[in-house]
Amino acid sequence: MRAWILLAALSLSLVDVTPAVAAQGVVPGLTGSAAVRSAGDAAVRFRELTEARIARADLHTAWGTFFNDTASTGLRATHTVLNVTTTGGDYVYAPTALPPGNACLEMTTAYTPSGPKLWAWDWCGGRDTIGKVVDMDAAFQATYTTVVDGRRVYTMDEHRTSTTANTWTAYLMNYRTGAWDVFYTSTGTKDIPGSTWDFFEIYTTVNPSTGAGYFCRDLQGATIDASNMLVQQNGNWVPASPTNSSLASPPSGSRFDCPSLTFSVVHANDAWRAQVGQAQTGTSYEAEATANTLAGQAVRRNSSGASGGAVVGYVGNGTANYLQLNNITATAGTHRVTIYYASGENRSVAVSADNGTATTVSTPSTGGWDTVGSVTATLTLAAGTNTIRLANPSGWAPDIDRVVVS
Ligand SMILES: [Ca+2]
Numbered sequence: 001m002r003a004w005i006l007l008a009a010l011s012l013s014l015v016d017v018t019p020a021v022a023a024q025g026v027v028p029g030l031t032g033s034a035a036v037r038s039a040g041d042a043a044v045r046f047r048e049l050t051e052a053r054i055a056r057a058d059l060h061t062a063w064g065t066f067f068n069d070t071a072s073t074g075l076r077a078t079h080t081v082l083n084v085t086t087t088g089g090d091y092v093y094a095p096t097a098l099p100p101g102n103a104c105l106e107m108t109t110a111y112t113p114s115g116p117k118l119w120a121w122d123w124c125g126g127r128d129t130i131g132k133v134v135d136m137d138a139a140f141q142a143t144y145t146t147v148v149d150g151r152r153v154y155t156m157d158e159h160r161t162s163t164t165a166n167t168w169t170a171y172l173m174n175y176r177t178g179a180w181d182v183f184y185t186s187t188g189t190k191d192i193p194g195s196t197w198d199f200f201e202i203y204t205t206v207n208p209s210t211g212a213g214y215f216c217r218d219l220q221g222a223t224i225d226a227s228n229m230l231v232q233q234n235g236n237w238v239p240a241s242p243t244n245s246s247l248a249s250p251p252s253g254s255r256f257d258c259p260s261l262t263f264s265v266v267h268a269n270d271a272w273r274a275q276v277g278q279a280q281t282g283t284s285y286e287a288e289a290t291a292n293t294l295a296g297q298a299v300r301r302n303s304s305g306a307s308g309g310a311v312v313g314y315v316g317n318g319t320a321n322y323l324q325l326n327n328i329t330a331t332a333g334t335h336r337v338t339i340y341y342a343s344g345e346n347r348s349v350a351v352s353a354d355n356g357t358a359t360t361v362s363t364p365s366t367g368g369w370d371t372v373g374s375v376t377a378t379l380t381l382a383a384g385t386n387t388i389r390l391a392n393p394s395g396w397a398p399d400i401d402r403v404v405v406s
Helices: 001-015 030-037 042-053 138-144 214-218
Strands: 062-067 074-082 090-098 106-113 117-123 129-135 146-148 151-162 167-173 181-185 196-203 225-234 236-239 246-249 261-267 271-276 281-286 292-295 299-302 310-313 320-329 332-341 347-353 359-363 368-381 384-391 399-405
Touching: 001 332, 030 042, 030 117, 030 129, 030 181, 042 117, 042 196, 062 271, 074 090, 090 214, 106 151, 106 181, 117 181, 117 225, 129 181, 129 359, 138 167, 151 181, 151 225, 196 271, 225 261, 236 399, 246 359, 281 320, 299 368, 320 399, 332 347, 332 359, 347 368, 359 368, 368 399, 384 399
Parallel strands: none
Antiparallel strands: 062 196, 062 246, 074 151, 074 225, 090 106, 090 196, 106 117, 117 129, 146 151, 151 167, 167 181, 225 236, 225 271, 261 271, 281 399, 292 320, 299 310, 310 399, 320 384, 332 368, 332 399, 347 359, 347 384
């Protein structure tokens, strides 16, 4: 009886302290000075862009949906997550969303030299800095993302949680529990006037060897989607549409220093797409999948820049150490096989199907062991189930992230 009373008193006091969020989780991440440090130059460049955006209407570094309903009190949207690491000092902020109304937080999907991050930029109360940041690593993706049409996505909700104090709270859908977990809350007067948005934004410099922005190579083959955009009006969630927002005709990629970048309106105005180069088609097989054979010294390694957060290393340097992808499903004929890999030096890989003759493909340095690049080969596959082996009889192969068969 005494224990029961104690328990009841304890739960009562917990309820008193946190009545609104007791049933919800909190998204892990860094706040305060640790968040600022983690975001690094990605945040510095972001701030520069935003100041330029306010001062110069002709600066075409962003495209997407702009909201025009200042009475709205929230935004929900589903956004792509890529396993992309940027190079050359470039940053990609896409999608980045500042809800309509006097929202305090801009929810930014940021691609940086240390991998993909999601942050809340705090625009209220004179703070104007990173409020919270989380690495969108394998652990994050396992909880806060799902796959739609073959693409990994997260879903955000940000809405006003106190009218008198102008408090806004951002949430992420926890796909393990089906609940909204709190990401960050901020209160105060909004510091930047004007438009609100869900758009694609870059900070880029031209790579002299390609004539295009560095990000253009980093994102080659990538698709970035913003979809299911809903705005909250009078307590109801309604689709972003031409009555509450605008979505300009897609600009050319060359305006973003990336001629192979194409923008499209998937559905006006609640879905837009950015595509760099040809869309990735085919089926993706992770190197670290448990169905594979890791022979000899070949071993799984966690990698922040890799798809699924892992690669397989120590492939090659003799015939005993190889990676074999089992259960490759195909139709009979020749197939394009794209090998995603990471390597700090120039190497090569021998790729073969069903223990047949190997084709050797050069795999130049990607600039780091957590930076993923890709090469392609052509293999003849049989109808039904096949194996693809990655090896190198004479030297080390690069670390293998995944293989896409199309
Ligand atoms: Ca992988």
